Amino acid sequence: MADVIFLDLDGTLVDHRGAVFETIGRIARESPNATAPPGELADLWWALEARHMGEYLAGECSFGEHHRRRLRAFLPVLGEEVPDGNGLDAWIAQRYLAPFAENWRCYPDVLPCLEELRGLEGRPRLAVLTNGNAGQQRAKLERFGLLDHVEAVLTPAELGVAKPHAYGAACARMGVDPARAVNVGDVLEGDARAAVRAGLTGVWLDRGVDFYTGGPSPRADGSDLRIERLTELTDVLARATA
Known part of the structure; x- marks a missing residue:
């Protein structure tokens, strides 16, 4: 893990x-x-x-x-x-x-995933990495009781750079080797593949819709780690690091 x-x-x-x-x-x-x-x-x-x-x-x-x-x-x-x-x-x-x-809505798979990660032996440290405004993003996390599950909320204001170029800065801020870090997000290119290019493990959360266009999800290839629900995260990471 x-x-x-x-x-x-x-x-x-x-x-x-x-x-x-x-x-x-x-x-x-x-x-x-x-x-x-x-x-x-x-x-x-x-x-x-x-x-x-x-x-x-x-x-x-x-x-x-x-x-x-x-x-x-x-x-x-x-x-x-x-x-x-x-x-x-x-x-x-x-x-x-x-x-x-x-109108904010938290996805139903979020808290079960975070609770599962919290219960793992040698559980990983968690951080939110987002391009949004720091105040607004923290308000979302607080609304749904998610702030207590994460160690940091990292935005361009803190890092000085935005995704897809922020992964190195985020790892440095957390004091972690990119090879020991995972990034999870719903944008195939910007969240998963860009993280891989920066040396992290990138996991694409395919929620069945393209975030930007609202159309069908893009097509993954054989090298992409893909999940459809966050509750699949621990299993896919266990297989990937076995």
């Missing part, structure tokens, strides 16, 4: 995509001047999130500004005027972040 297991958060522990689409769908249905149906507006928000989150992770803007950039492009399609900076922040806080937090 590994010395350290890194766990992704969004799409692995908490259903981020589902919460986004539920929140934006409700906003769209409550907006009488919307220029597109709720499904299209949710798709647009998701695409804008990917674009501007990428800008934040590249250091091109702050986390708050990435929200403002998204909203400047989204509000005209929603049929609303674009307010100034303070108005944008208020819209995000009241209209989006509050209901978004209400």
Whole structure:
């Protein structure tokens, strides 16, 4: 068994995509001047999130500004005027972040997996490795009683680098040889294969949907360690390290 297991958060522990689409769908249905149906507006928000989150992770803007950039492009399609900076922040806080937090859902296989890992002899140390905002990600973990199971929550703010380039920095922060570390996440390329390239064992959690597109899962090859539920993790790691 590994010395350290890194766990992704969004799409692995908490259903981020589902919460986004539920929140934006409700906003769209409550907006009488919307220029597109709720499904299209949710798709647009998701695409804008990917674009501007990428800008934040590249250091091109702050986390708050990435929200403002998204909203400047989204509000005209929603049929609303674009307010100034303070108005944008208020819209995000009241209209989006509050209901978004209400729609967070922890996957049902998470706590059973963590309890199983906690019960192992010589149990591995656990850390969350996520590209999300530190405050928001800790709030998710606290909501579902997950903070007590992990030793650290590692984000670009702490590491100075984001996934898929953060694995070396994460291992250094945890004081572990990459060869003795495992990374588990729902994105085949960025969570599993990128970890392997950095010298870790990468495990792909295939939840049956592509996190970015919402379409079918990508296709694994024979070298990928794949699980469909987190409760399969201990077995697949035992086989991989036997």
